Amino acid sequence: VNLVLLEPSEVGAEGAVTDVTDIIDVIIGGVRGRHLLNVLRVLPGQQVRVGVLDGPCGVGTVVSVADGAVGLRCTFETTTPPRPRVDLLLALPRPKVMRRLWAQIAALGVGQIVLTNAERVERNYFDTHVLTAECYRPLLIEGLQQAQDTRLPRVSIHRQFKVLLEDNLDELDGMAGQGLRLAADPMATTTVGTLVRESGQERTLLAIGPEGGWNAFERALLEAHGFRSVGMGPRTLRTDTACIALLALVHAAAA
Amino acid sequence: VNLVLLEPSEVGAEGAVTDVTDIIDVIIGGVRGRHLLNVLRVLPGQQVRVGVLDGPCGVGTVVSVADGAVGLRCTFETTTPPRPRVDLLLALPRPKVMRRLWAQIAALGVGQIVLTNAERVERNYFDTHVLTAECYRPLLIEGLQQAQDTRLPRVSIHRQFKVLLEDNLDELDGMAGQGLRLAADPMATTTVGTLVRESGQERTLLAIGPEGGWNAFERALLEAHGFRSVGMGPRTLRTDTACIALLALVHAAAA
Helix, strand or coil, X not given: CCCEEECHHHHCCCCCCCCCCCCEEXXXXXXXXXXXXXXXXXCCCCEEEEEECCCCEEEEEEEEEEXXXXXXXXXXXXXXXXXXXXXXXEECCCHHHHHHHHHHHHHHCCCEEEEECCCCCCHHHHHCHHXXXXXXXXXXXXXXXXXXXXXXXXEEEECCHHHHHHHHXXXXXXXXXXXXXXXXXXXXXXXXHHHHHHHCCCCEEEEECCCCCCXXXXXXXXXXXXXXXXXXXXXXXXXHHHHHHHHHHHHHHHC | CCCEEECHHHHCCCCCCCCCCCCEEEEECHHHHHHHHHHCCCXXXXXXXXXXXXXXXXXXXXXXXECCEEEEEEEECXXXXXXCCXXXXXXXXXXXXXXXXXXXXXXXXXXXXXXXXXXXXXXXXXXXXXXXXXXXXXXXXXXXXXXCCCCCCEEEEECCHHHHHHHHHHHCCCCXXXXXXXXXXXXXXXXXXXXXXXXXXXXXXXXXXXXXXXXXXXXXXXXXXXXXXXXXXXXXXXXXXXXXXXXXHHHHHHC
């Protein structure tokens, strides 16, 4: 953990926080408290990086250590980190893979995670607890704490690919019309870097298909909705490896 | 599996194979046979991509299907795929993470995997079976079969970082003197892409430190041996995520 994330409620805010100007005292117990005590081994007087979910980062000074809990006196910056400029449209991988991906996607930085069905996604993948907020929210927060970000990726889950592309996609926050749309395709020869640098767009939506790829109908639908095919060379990668590699490439090209 | 890899002994070669000009019949049983039968559901007359470890790729026509084994009549290309132009110097992560990385590293494409100790690597990480060839070789092959490559990454394991850098590194095959040397550093502002594109070198050796980073001595030693610091922006990533992301960035910049 490189940053301790606080819930808005812990700093006395309701809902999202955009600025916190006061000095705020919080008591950190539970998993975070044990981590501070047993891994980071904090002592009174030390400082740790803190942040408020979807709010600003700041610094917490340890003011007390007792009963498995750590008291922090926090001050916050006046601005909130920008939302990552990449969104991910991902054909749902099998639960074991998805479970491992949550934290890694959040660490790499994604504004929105849009999970979808596809012909080559098994239907029962949607029934897993890995898709419940109780499961994925702590994993996303783990990734944010690793990467020192406060922007929790939004998550939406869609069981009908066609409906998603035709009706839902433009309604998802921040996706309306604008932005570069890319679809990973092992056959494509255009690279991510080329299109991202050329486009000059503020945001990129990256679509990654299932193991075995999108079928012809799905590919046509993506193309009809403005997605351009990008490749990563002749090597075919597993979904999870491709996901990390492509997010890194988009971020590097957009920087 | 996008390509079925054969051992040189299966095509009648001793040691590495550089070209196989004959038509060769092989019987594929075991795990590969079951995969062909139960996942790819091959039938007589169908063709599958084949390759010889460290040798050429080719095509196998299914000529028999019996008793959990598949008979393939194979022809091979006259050239062997080039060795990936990236080598990886990795501070040994914990066994569970390393176990997951083998196949992904092989899929992304690495000529040589050099594992090393560092101050922030726990000593007992070296005692795991994950570092035995019996464990990692099948995982590397799994990654190659995914990526359709035949070049098995060489693996070497070093318990003394100082000895590795001062005495062993130049003796490792293909590392002598030449090539770009990069060390991932969350603090660095120079990007992988910039240095790889500028260097014009044939090969890149990428060093990735332990969780918590190299210590000051190790960083100085890397610098003294020609490693230049590269960053990926302000987000700190876990070793495994960083490894995949950075290999993707080096490959994209070297392409």
